[in-house]
Amino acid sequence: MKKEIEFTINGEKRKLAVNTKDLLLDVIRKDLGLTGTKYACGTGECGACTILMEEKPVLSCLMLAVMADKKNITTIEGIGTDKNPHPLQEAFVQAGAVQCGYCTPGMVLSAKALLDKNPNPTEVDIKRAIGGHLCRCTGYVKIIEAIQLAAKRMRR
């Protein structure tokens, strides 16, 4: 069964007819072509599919697309560009926080939600904010450093 939904994604208003059983992750990746949002477990245990909905991090692999109706969504593609990356994106690059980069979009978005709310987070705050994200490459050390670096810059 199809249902028409209306939402804002990365600042752009969209109308889309989706199947009521479609997952939000699939609609974002396939129908909208925003492949920065990743599949890695499909069961909400790794955080790779994280997007921001009403500025809060949510797991798009656990949500139906119809749940995006009337919502404001941000994906990794919506927070920075080549010429003008988000301070978190810059900090991830500089701190060496990107290895394979597969978990990175989700990490960055959860970190953004944290810093938007709490510009001066402690290390524990940061660990909690990204505690639902798995990364097998970095050991998290440089990811935490990157978020600290971005927080410092964004406070200025």
Place this chain on the structure above:
Amino acid sequence: MREFSIVGKSVAKVDALPLVLGKPLFTDDIELKGMLHARILWSSYAHAKIRNIDTSAAEALTGVRAVLCYKNVPRVIHTEAGQSWPEASPYDTVLFDNKVRYVGDRVAVVAAESEEIATRALGLIKVDYEPLPAILDPEMAMDEDAPVIHDEPDCRYLIPVFYDPKHNHLAHIDLDVGDFERGIKEADFVTEHKFKTHYEQHCALEPHTCICYFDPTGRLVIRTSTQVPFHVRRIVAQCLQIPERMISVIKPRVGGGFGSKQEVVIEHVCAALTMRTTRPVRLAYTREEVFVSSRTRHPMVMWAKAGVKKDGALSAIYLRVLSNAGPYGSHGMTVLSNTCAKALPLYRCDNIKWIGDTVYTNLLRGGAYRGYGVTQASFPMGVMMDEMANAIGMDPVDFWKMNTIRKGDTSPIFTALSETGRGVEMIVESCSLPECIEKGAEIFGWKEKRKRYKYQPDGPIKLGVGMSCIVQGGTVPLVDMAAASAKMNEDGSFNLLVGAADIGTGADTVLAQIFAETLSIPIDDVILHSTDTDITPYDKGAYASSTTYLSGMAVLKTAEKIKEQILRVAADMIGEPEGDLVVKNKAVVSSKSGKVLQFSQIIRSALYNRNQFQIAATASSLSKVPPQTFAAHFAEVAVDTETGQVKVISYVAAVDCGTAINPKLAEGQAEGAIVNGISYALTEEFFFDNVGRTLNPSFESYKIFSALDIPKIRVILVPSFEPTGPYGAKTLGEVNINGPLPTISNAISQAVGVRLCETPFTPERVLKALKGK
């Protein structure tokens, strides 16, 4: 030591910005017109004959385009191990067989217009199984009455090594150096234990994913998440019985590998579907499939014994290894070899006896995993070193320093054994391990903490420290080969083509740095392309800690050849001898006349004006010795004696990787390996039921560390200079995953006085050990 301009600097990873912007860089980030979706039907039995498969109902389902199984796919025996040819793994695998050998074995595959239809079709395939008794315990695999897992007559190795599949015996190797029995007799203290290490899954965040299609000329394109693009091309050609020239393998960005993608896990299946349907086909594992039907670290049972004299000299080492390969033999023999070849040269000991066996079982498939056997062997060795030091009253720091290999040393093991057979003669030409031990101990606060924890606080929480040293030889000597090509562009930039497979490690960046350093250009002038088998020269791929060392040397040689050509053209242009010219800041400068020619002027002359030709070169590098990368690890743990929970509080690793081409990336490699290692030591564990089914194939129940679980980690790079490596570099990918098992076991031993010889160190095992105290 020489100062470099780009080597040794932490330049940003060349692909980091597009990755962090979420650009479509991975295999699954494209959508092709008319693409079919494939799903695989898995065996629900650990061991069974397939009497019959009925696929008619699945084929009749609307939207299904192909169903493949043993009935309609030619039987071509091969190995899925992505190794150099002839592979050192047995040919014991076919695309689809009329027998299944574990729960999760491939039975059939469906390609359909959507994933949903493909999944529905799987449910319509009727398989008539004849269950067979299964082997779920490696210690029973070679029993006389054990069922035979590979009873097919055509399984074999291509190389002349021991193989006895009738007794499920996949590999046997042994080695005797000196006189072990005499060494034990001469010892003043002897330690002996039975050790067990467990299964581990790599948990690369990107699941195995492959997209195959025909290009307009009818060649098969394989876009895949792999560590070994060239081995994929060769093995798929073999399985499909088509020439390599008909195949192009493209490796986009890869979301982690750690060894799990050093295999043809799904590419041949996906390619067979494109051949059958002529349509683009996408085959991507779910997380559950990654856990059950990709690869794991070989679990091992190890019987170990060692002796020491009162003065602290090691007098004898014995290690008997029984490795469980699961149902197929990829990497089964080579991982076994490395429990000796790449683990034991660390120890200065004249009397070593090592016996290795690998067996087939009906549990999960073993494969390559970061550390590759050295992780397993480092556990008994590191534990016994600690026990011997304590027994003779020596500080482990001094004991390790005294008994580990040094610069200028050799080891009889180097010549006796390599991964694939006989080894090579080698003298360790770079080693800062003694400094690693000292600096690591100092920064960790070893002496104070060790002293402090001799007196434990009241209450249930006890504290302890432990250390160990580890090694990993890089490359497979005289087997591993890598090549690079480069050409010069009109603006003085360069296209650098490497067959090396960056799987998230930063290899592309490190290789670009080496190239830029050699030609004295900024890194932005290196346009690096990896990996496309049509375009880039051969490289064996990302494994055996080799890309920086081996591919790096190929890049260095390529850059030097390019430099010669540049200088020749410049000499002709200025009219001065080449010997007076040097490259500096993207220009050629004459040391005599001071004349300067920009690279762009030189290449324009070469392309448009005089003696015209393309400045371009290709060079290859063959590994002659396995460079030894060392590390000293220190851990501080808290053990809760009421719950049995072990928490690592702080962890220090001092690492000798030669010259760190990019220190930040090097630290990142170490940090990632350490956290993976600690997670393996404490929480990761597969559970099976009594018929061989995996009970916890998800991140929810197979617990890998998150940011909330990590201790305070400190990595220190302690440089040495390896003369055989590019700018003194060695290797780094694997070594640090070998440390946590022994280091944490040693720390637990200090904290609560019990010795854990079976992994992982879960609350249950710790409590059990405490009760038995």
